[in-house]
Amino acid sequence: MAKNVLIIGAGGVAQVVAHKVAQNAKEFGTLHIASRTPSKAEKIIASIRDKGHSVAFSAHALDAMDSAAVAALIRRIDAGIVINVGSAFINMTVLQGCIETGAAYLDTAIHEDPAKICETPPWYANYEWKRREDCEKAGVTAILGVGFDPGVVNAYARLAEDEYFDKIDSIDIVDINAGSHGRWFATNFDPEINFREFTGTVYSWQGGEWRENAMFEVGREWDLPIVGKRTAYLSGHDEVHSLAARYKQADVRFWMGFGEHYINVFTVLKNLGLLSEQPVTTAEGLEVVPLKVVKAVLPDPASLAPDYEGKTCIGDLVKGTLDGKPGEVFIYNVADHKDAYNEVGSQGISYTAGVPPVAAAILVARGTWDVKRMVNVEDLAARPFLELLGELGLPTRVIDASGDHPL
């Protein structure tokens, strides 16, 4: 029987997920979207109607920090798959709701404690991986971090393992957004989450151990397809931890592209203390978290979509050996902001994050990825996922010894 789908969250990524689920409604049973603010979910459903999809889609109010409420909603609508694309603070309560009810759990980012910024590694082991046994016991499929990065880039690493090398020496994930939103400054995601990613120590896995750097301390120029020469900086990112656990012998690094303007604004805000999540008290006695004020003055990331132009390029440069012979492969995707907006009303960053969990949900629905345990994406065969992603709008390309070609 087809599985009913529950999307949790109603932001930019949730909008993409909802559109893609609606486009692929034949793979699923009934469709549902839940948010603390149901009007935001209703708005997403309306935008799906605007694109001509007449599929049934229900909106629900949900406090996803309350696992009992999550479980109750799952039971009420008999959801078989939960796609969690809400805030990074709700992973553990939503996962708990899935374990209680047997629903499959998918998310796109690591759990965060709102009071802590960039915890020390091993990040997944701080929260999610503690529930591995519970998932196994309950026979619950939980696929962690199945957005683009983490997510597709983990599958790229697995593809290199499966089809290119018998030993992997290094995985360098590069994320370049060469798009332009035309604003003086804006973040592509919730500013609170976006800045939190970069205010702590940068952890990378090199030489079999965790290395620590400061943000923007280590930069490297990359020359990538379509987007050309771009400087990217060693950054901390979810997938570095899980990939380092599977590929212990390899160096695993994540590189995020930033322009000088972004770095300057970030540096000013950080050095002044305006990115702090610790409250300060104004002269008038008002207690306020500076980061929340910064968020309040910045453009809503969703508002950027109509004017966003240009492309993103995200890929893995994997080096390794096959039968003792060294080689390298660059596996990547190029996405276009305008195309994303035209298709689902979101900018390219949300598109690349929102399409992969729908591909994963389809694979769970079909049984291909319904593994009845907790996994990261690199634990699963990559090809079915990447081929399906190509059909859904995120084609994979490869640069290897034979040149630059589609997967």
Add this chain to the structure above:
Amino acid sequence: MAKNVLIIGAGGVAQVVAHKVAQNAKEFGTLHIASRTPSKAEKIIASIRDKGHSVAFSAHALDAMDSAAVAALIRRIDAGIVINVGSAFINMTVLQGCIETGAAYLDTAIHEDPAKICETPPWYANYEWKRREDCEKAGVTAILGVGFDPGVVNAYARLAEDEYFDKIDSIDIVDINAGSHGRWFATNFDPEINFREFTGTVYSWQGGEWRENAMFEVGREWDLPIVGKRTAYLSGHDEVHSLAARYKQADVRFWMGFGEHYINVFTVLKNLGLLSEQPVTTAEGLEVVPLKVVKAVLPDPASLAPDYEGKTCIGDLVKGTLDGKPGEVFIYNVADHKDAYNEVGSQGISYTAGVPPVAAAILVARGTWDVKRMVNVEDLAARPFLELLGELGLPTRVIDASGDHPL
């Protein structure tokens, strides 16, 4: 009979005023300092004791936005001179208290409405000058803007009028702080006041009319004594208006020195909307004024004093003609941050702002400047004021046809 003195305010400038009044206690009757937070006033009195001054000094609680409370305190302590060095928002209520009681009124900055940033000229005419007749009628001496700039720089212009030219063609006031506080970023005054000065239109008086520019739009390199080559930017400042009223035929410009770092931080904060005095609402529903949060995260200007090193140079380049022959004179002061701290526990910016109103108070106490009407500093003979300032620690120097020499 010696006049009792009431200082209103307990910030960095008030500290200098209090120390200087205590050093010159023989000129006055009893000494008083009032603040909304009396503990801050007590702390200033304690710092005077620490410097070995045993003169009697009383602290009072006062809401200076309440003119009846101001008048009541003036009556109770029989103050003959009120030195207003509190926030820029209290000028009109303190002045009203003086008019009601007959006390002399001195301040160092123009009145501001907290809800408005950089009102259009004529600034003094918006508030203070409307009370000219009332002062005249009540026989109240009110000396407006008798800090350094405005204040001493107005006297420099008057000195040029009195001793150098029969026609003045231009007055360029240049304010360079070549000191270093060793912090990543800080403002020398209350950030709220400091930034408000630069977020609006820059007004200058040129060619007999008000010209409008954006902040940092017009820069010029100056080569000044001691501090050397520095870039200063056309800025709006109180004294431009009052000097333009007296010297209608002259160009009157104010130039403030800024480093690239200050301009960058200012530009980021301004463009993001973080210098706005209009409240924003956070995602959590908290209403907050961004500028007040910026103020809360920045260093307290008073905390900079112990580490502040280097010098300030503030002066007037005045061009004019005498008997039809063109000439120019640069009248200036150089102050030292460390010297200021050693003497009164404040940095040089507070020192240059706080010493002049005490010189003015002494001249009022002696009768020299007790003019029984409202004036700006350029309306009064400059020499007695500048000579007294030299004795109090802010010597005037002059660069004219005969070279660089003391006044």
